[in-house]
Amino acid sequence: MEKIREYIEKTIAVDEKDWQLFSSKLKKRVFSKKSILLNIGEIENYISFIEKGIVRFLIPKEDKEKEVTFGFCFENEFVSAYDSFLTRTPSLYQLEALSDVSMWSISYSDLQEVYTQSFVGNVIGRLSTERLFLIKSKREQSLLNDTAEERYLKLFTDRPNLIKEIPLKYIASYIGVTAQALSRIRKRIS
Template identity: 70%
Template sequence: MNKFRHYLEAIVDVEDADWNYFSSRLIKREFPKKSIFLNMGDVENYISFIEHGGVRLFIPKEDEEKDITFGFCLQNEFISAYDSFLTQEPSLYQLETLMDTTLWSISYADLQEVYKNTKIGNTMGRFASERLFLIKSKREQSLLNDTAEQRYINLFEERPEIIKQIPLKYIASYIGVTPQALSRIRRRIS
C-alpha cells in the first residue's frame, strides 16, 4: 500500500487524514497468473491500482486464439473496465492477469464517499480517469493512423516493459496482426 501512497503523492499532496480515510476503504486483492477477475457481462465494481503484476483487457471469442486484446496495464498503473465502472452497466470485455498480480481496489460506492469526504478524492479520481482516457485515445488514434509496424515500434518506444513482460500472441492481437505477421515485423526491425 505504500507504493500506492507514494504514487499518489507524486501527483497531489496527501494529508494523513485523507490517506487514512481513503486507505481504510481499499481492499487488497491477489490473483494468480491467468485469472479472469472480471467476466464479460459482469458489472465492474472496482477501480484498482496494480501494486505488482499485469493485466490484459480483451474481448473473448469462442476460439481463444481469436480473442481480441485491446489493452494492458502493468505495475503502478490503474486498471478497471472503466466504462462499466462509471455506468454500472455490464462489461463488454474481460480482465485477466498476465502474471501473479496484487491490486489495491476501491469499490464504486466507497469511491463516491471518498469524493465527498476528502480533499484529494476528486483530484485522484480525475487523474485516474484522465490516465485511462489518454491510453484509450492514443490507441484509437494509432489504429486509425499508423501501420502495424509503426504501432509495434511505438509500443516498443513508449512502453518497453510491455514488450518484455507480455506474451507475443497478446501483443500481436493488440497491434492488430497475427502472431506470424508480428514475427515478420520483428525480423524487419531488428
C-alpha cells in the same frame, strides 16, 4: 499501499486525514496468473492500483486464437473496466491476470463516500480517468494513422515493459495483426 500514496503525491500532496479515510477503504486483492478479474456481463465494482503484476483487457472468442487484446496495465498503474464502473452497466470485455497480480482496490460505493468526505477521492478519480483516457486515445490514433510496423516500434518507446513481459500473440492482437504478420515485422526490423 504506500506506492499508491507516492503515485498520488506526484500530482498533489495528500494530508493525513484524507489519506486515512481513503486508505481505510482499500482492500487488498490477489489473483493468480490466468485468473479472470472481471467477466463479460459483470459490473465493474472496483478501481484498483496494481502493486505487482500485469492485467490484460480482452474480448474473448470461442476460438482462443481470435481473442482481441486491446489493453494492458502494469505495476504502479490504476486498472478498471472504467466504463462499466462509471455507468454501472455490464462490462463488454474481460480483465485477466497475465501474471500473479496483487492490487489495492476501492469499491464504487466506498469511492463515492470518499468523494463526498475528502479531496483525495476526487484526485484519484481524475488521475485514473485521465490515465485510462490518454492510453485509449493514443492507441485509437495509432490504429488509425500508423502502419502495424510503426505501432510495433512505438511499443518499444511508449511501453517497453509490454514487449518484455507479454506473450507475442497478445502483442500481435494489440497492434491489430496476426501472430504470423508480427513475426514477419520482427524479422524485417531485426
